[in-house]
Structure formats: structure tokens, C-alpha cells
Amino acid sequence: METTVETAKQLGLLPEEFEQIKQILGRTPNFNELAAYSVMWSEHCSYKNSIKWLKTLPRDGSKLLVKAGEENAGLADIGDGYGVVFKIESHNHPSAIEPFQGAATGVGGIHRDIFTMGARPIAALNSLRFGNLQDPKTRHLLKGVVSGIGHYGNCFGVPTVGGEVYFEECYHTNPLVNAMSVGIVKIGETISATAEGIGNPVFIVGSSTGKDGIGGASFASADITADSAQDLPAVQVGDPFQEKKLLEACLEVIPTGALVGMQDMGAAGIICSTAETSAKGGVGMIIHLEKVPMRQQNMKSWELLLSESQERMLMVVKKGREKEVLEVFEKWDLPCSVIGEVTGDGLLKFYMHGELEAEIPAESLVLGGGAPVYDRTYERPVYFDKIDAFDPQNIPVPTDLKKVAEAISVIPNIASKRWIYTQYDSMVGTVNSSTNQPSDAAVVLVKETGKALALTTDCNSRYVYADPYKGAMIAVSEAARNIVCSGGAPLGVTNCLNFGNPYDPQVYFQFVHAIKGMGEACKKFDAPVTGGNVSFYNQHPEGAVYPTPTIGMVGILDAVENKMTLGFKQQGDLIYMVGKSSNDINSSEYLHKYHGVEFSPAPHFDLDEEYAFQQVVAKLISNQFIQSAHDVSEGGLFISVLESAFVNGLGFEVTQGEMEIRADAYWFGEAQSRAVVSISIDKQIQFEAFMKSSGIDFEFLGKVIENAVVVNAENWGNIKLWESPYNEKISSLMAG
Secondary structure, three states: OEOOHHHHHHOOOOHHHHHHHHHHHOOOOEHHHHHHHHHHOOHHHHOOOOHHHHOOOOOOOOOEOOOOOOOOOEEEEEEOOEEEEEEEEEOHHHHHHOHHHHHHHHHHHHHHHHHOOOOEEEEEEEEEEEOOOOOHHHHHHHHHHHHHHHHHHHHHOOOEEEEEEEEOHHHOOOOEEEEEEEEEEEOOOOOOOOOOOOOOEEEEEEOOEOOOOOOHHHHOOOOOOOOHHHHHHHOOOOOHHHHHHHHHHHHHHHHHOOEEEEEEOOOOHHHHHHHHHHHHHOOEEEEEHHHOOEOOOOOOHHHHHHOOOOOEEEEEEOOOOHHHHHHHHHHOOOOEEEEEEEEOOOEEEEEEOOEEEEEEEHHHHOOOOOOOOOOOOOOOOOOHHHHHOOOHHHOOOOOOHHHHHHHHHOOOOOOOOHHHHOOOOOOOOOEEOOOOOOOOOEEEEEOOOOEEEEEEEEOOHHHHHHOHHHHHHHHHHHHHHHHHHOOOEEEEEEEEEEOOOOOOHHHHHHHHHHHHHHHHHHHHOOOOEEEEEEEOOOEEOOEEOOOEEEEEEEEEEOOHHHOOOOOOOOOOOEEEEEOOOOOOOOOOHHHHHHOOOOOOOOOOOOHHHHHHHHHHHHHHHHOOOOOEEEEOOOOHHHHHHHHHHHOOOOEEEEOOOOOOOOHHHHHHOOOOOOEEEEEOHHHHHHHHHHHHHHOOOEEEEEEEEOOEEEEOOEEEEEHHHHHHHHHHHHHHHHHO
16 A cells, blocks of 8 residues: 555654655555554654663662663572562553553553563552542542553552552543562572564564554654544453463463563554564564464454554574473463564564555564654743742631631541542562551562562652752652662652653653652662653643652562561550651642642752752661651641541640741641651650750650541541541542
């Protein structure tokens, strides 16, 4: 089929890209070839509008065992001969159209990124964003996404151990569904996504190929509109039981030594896996598409190339050892077919019944090869003027603090996410020590070592909207803070960068400055970025969603006994705040949701102050000075104290100490670099002496009591009366 610049535009390619393809091939591409370039040069696969800035992030570290972007996921040394493999990715657009399958296949895809490297997934996390929960569409999306995550993870047998959920108007049309997976592997037993060895056979293993998910990579690189439901075939369909078999078969075949390389078939399917493995190995491939197991008749060449059917892997096998691989997959009752072989000319040649359907240089398709790289212009967003004009003096200080506290405690961003997380199995197949005794990060035992991993996903996107540079630094810092407050030390970062249309200069400003802030914070905490993904084109009818650079962070606890939990332990314990109070209500839930202020600066934050604060918290834990630690985040100081009390059904009696600070800022402001800690009374002298010598501010708040909430000597009622609406708010909205 003859192609034109109009054909290219319909496939999402720019006119200049069409000309570039013609120059690469030395001729006009046929439709199959143009379709291949359209998905491989989409933003989702090529990062053409983002790679320039991604390369500025800190990507090296003493603990990293592979360079960032070198393999499907990050790999870091945790000692005792083991490594942790981790990555986060988005499945936003599919989830907007078909929330159950969109979320389910997002979970399946990220787990494949882990076990394609030879690691066994042991934990999953997520980061979710939806619109107003009062809206029926939002409830439909939330129900579908949560069901999809729970269905796939529970059936696949990997626990969902943590995550976060936010509700903001800007995510009404375009929810964000970011999924993270973490696995464990013996060092030296990983497998690379590389094709090598002329004449080595190329296998496709796992599920048969259908028409679901065709063009999914291109679909993920376009705006969601009212007509997007017509793109339903671009949404993949998942089968967690098939993936469980695929996991076990892959982990069984790796130790045989018969494999040269392995790559999962995620975005862009066969064309992506063949191109990336070939380009990495500096080789080519001959592929016979009619040999691909199909679940639908009469599939066309371009459909086979672009299909994103799930639960599939591409394997390059050592010639002469095909039988070993076939026997393993026959045992697991999975399709396993030789579809081609490795060649030495660097060309991908796709045949159908002996007819050459496409011939493309592998290197020309991939990031770091021939894929285009753009340097987009950016400009300061005009809404910054409204932020600069904000004056907190125009916000009256409330006289009834209890009324405000009750209202804030049931804001969906703050209220318990019990309705969501009870649908996830948090214990299957691993030792998750956070289910019954929660900490700021999920803590998962690495059975083989006696060590534990601390895992978290974090990003307050309203902070990033207010100040992309500072807000992204806060996202990294909060992730590190959650790791440290749980007894761990940050190890590395994977990120999922969710932004609007990159061709909008104001959106691109947000992206560039968020990358800069993220890089600064990652350097400070010695937590290099191991990889992740970029998701552009997240829009609602009035414009872009909040810039949302989600941070997935992994930390290490050298012994699980070092874990610190967030709950108060016993009556009589003393409550302190570590860190400094600030006369700041900027970008708080209190200001945004209670007063309806959309535009205000990011909350108080200083990176050096944050780093010093975290060092002190780590020492408080290692010296066993404290009984609990819980960072101050959304909702402010009062909510942190309240959440610490809920865990064991205890009450508290607290008093505002710094009287020069307005009461709403003291209790509900969200200034960073603070944590609520509790100590047994016999440690008070040691604790205070240490804190005075540390150089970090601290403040006595009060004590743990039986079951009442007492603030500034005023009894606000029984702790259970606070806990009930906090726990049931989202459930009641979903029921309504």
C-alpha cells in the first residue's frame, strides 16, 4: 500500500518525521513499515519530547548494578548476593476508556518488566488520581480501576503492599493509573533484553496474539477526547493466570542457560521487542509472522506487528537448545513457537507466507538510535500570576478548630482508603510487615537475607502545580521521608512522569522544572533514578491535569527488627514534633478544600533542612529513642497525630506550643520536614538531650491517653467517633 504524508499524519507522525523515514529507508515506506515507525516513534516508546531532560537526572550510584534505562527495570544491590529490581509505569489512557482492563493490564505489564530480567516479583504498589468523588463517572472509574488492580494482582499472587490515591477536579476526564512492581533476584542470575548470535532462533512464548491493544503506544501518546471510546481496541485484555504460568516458565527456563536474551511484549508488541533487542545487540532478525500463534483468523501483518496482546515474551535461544525451552513451556501448557532467527545485517525483515512485508533497520526505530529527539520551547505559565497574588492574610483564622478538623479528616484525599486497599491481597506470597502494624512506607521482608525493603509511591501534584521545581523536590523528599520514618535508608528511585501535552509551552515548562527539582533532590538523598516512564497528553477539557511526577522509591532495612511503625503504643507515652512549625497554609488541603483557594504557593520547604531532618530521624530510630514516627503531610500536624492514634485505638492530649503561628497553620498547614514521634517517658531525658545537640527544632506536643481527642485543653470527643467517619467516608461515597 502506497503511503503519503497524510497517511503518516493519520498514524500520529509529523510531516518532517515522514520525510526522515523516507531518508532512512531510501524509499517511501509501505503501510506496515510506516505503522511500525508510528508506534516506535510515539512519545510512549521513543520519549522524543522528554529524553533530553531525562538524561539530566542522576543515573549512577554505588548500589546500582545496571545503568538507568539499560534494562527493562532498575537493579540495585541489597547485599548477601541479592539484588532488588523495580519499576513504575503508567496505564492512564487505557484506564480512562476501560478502567478494569486498563488497570489490570497495567499491573500485568509492570510485573513482566520485573520477571523478564529473571527476578521474582514480591510486591506491587500503585499511585492513582481521579476526579471529584461526588461525580458518578469518577466512581465508575475508581470502581473499575480498583477492581482491575485487585483482580490481576490477587490472581497473579503478588501482594499489593502500598500506594496512594488523590481526588482532584482536573483528573475528571483523564485519571492516572501508575503501577509499580518490585522483585528479588540473585546477582549474576539476571537475563538481558539483548539479541545476539547469528542463526540463533527467535521464540515467541506465552499467550496467542489477537487484535486487542493494537496501536496502544500511539493511543497513549494522544489526548483523551469524547471520541476516545472508539479506540477501545487499543486497550489490552489481561489474563493473570496465564501470566502466572508465564512467570514460572520463564524463571524455570533461565537457569538452563539456553537463553541468550528475553524481552517482554508490552507497548508496541512484536515490533518493539524485536527492534529493541536487535538494536541493543547490534543485530537483525528475520521474522515469519504466520508462525505467530494467533487467536483470531486472517490477522494482517501490521496487526501482528503492533498488537499489544498481553502475557507474551520474545526469547532468543542458543541454537541447538530449542528442545529444552520447548519442554519447559509444554510443561506449563503455554504456546511456544520459533518465529525467526537472528541475522547479522541489523535489519528487521518481516515475512508473511514467504512474502516480505517490511524491512527496517532496527537501530532506526529505537530510543538512542534513529528515533527523533526534540527540544521543545517552554514558557512560564500564566496562572503563576494568580499564585503570586495570593495573600494568606485574606484567609480568616477559624475560631472553631474542631469544626475544621472534622471537615478535613473526611476529605477523600485524607480519609482512610480502606474501601480500596481491602480489595487487594497485601500478604500473599511474601512477608509484608505493614499490614497489621503500618509504617509510613510498606516494609517487606526479603526472606533470603533477613533484610527488608521499604517501598513507597509519593507525589502531591498540587504542590508541583504551584511550583514545579519545588514540588518535584518535595515528592522525592516525601518518598525518602517515608522510607526513613519506617527505619530504612533510600536506595533508588523509579519515576512515572504524568504531564499534559508537551507541545503546550506552559505544560513543557512544568515538565522541565519538575525534572530539575527531582534531580536536585535525588542527588541530595543519593537515590539515583533507575528508570520509569513518561506519560504526556494527560488532558481534561479545560487543559492539562496537574503535573504529576510520581516517585516510586525503594529503601533498605539491614534488619527487619529496625522497622519503625507510625502508631502510638501505650498510654502515658509523650508526643513530640521533630522539625519546625511554620506560619504557612500554602497549597494545603485545608486551604484548597475547606476555603476553596485554587492558587497559592507550594508549602514551606528547604532541601538542606529536609536532609538534616531525615538524618536526625534515622538516628532517633537506630538509637531506639522513639516508639513511633509518622511524617506530617496532607492535612497537617493534627491529621498526623490523629492517624498515629487510630492504629491502636489510643487517644491524645496535645497543645499548640508556638503561639506566634496562626492556629490553622499550626494544626493544618503542610510545611515540610516534620514528623510526629512518640517516646516512652523513661526515654525523655535522652531524647531531649539528643535533639538539643542535633541542631533540628523539636517541640513537645502532649501525651498519649486512653481514648479521647483533647486539643488545647478542649475535649473533642472519643477517638472512635473520629475514626468512624474517617474510615467510612470513601465507602459511603462509593455506596451512594
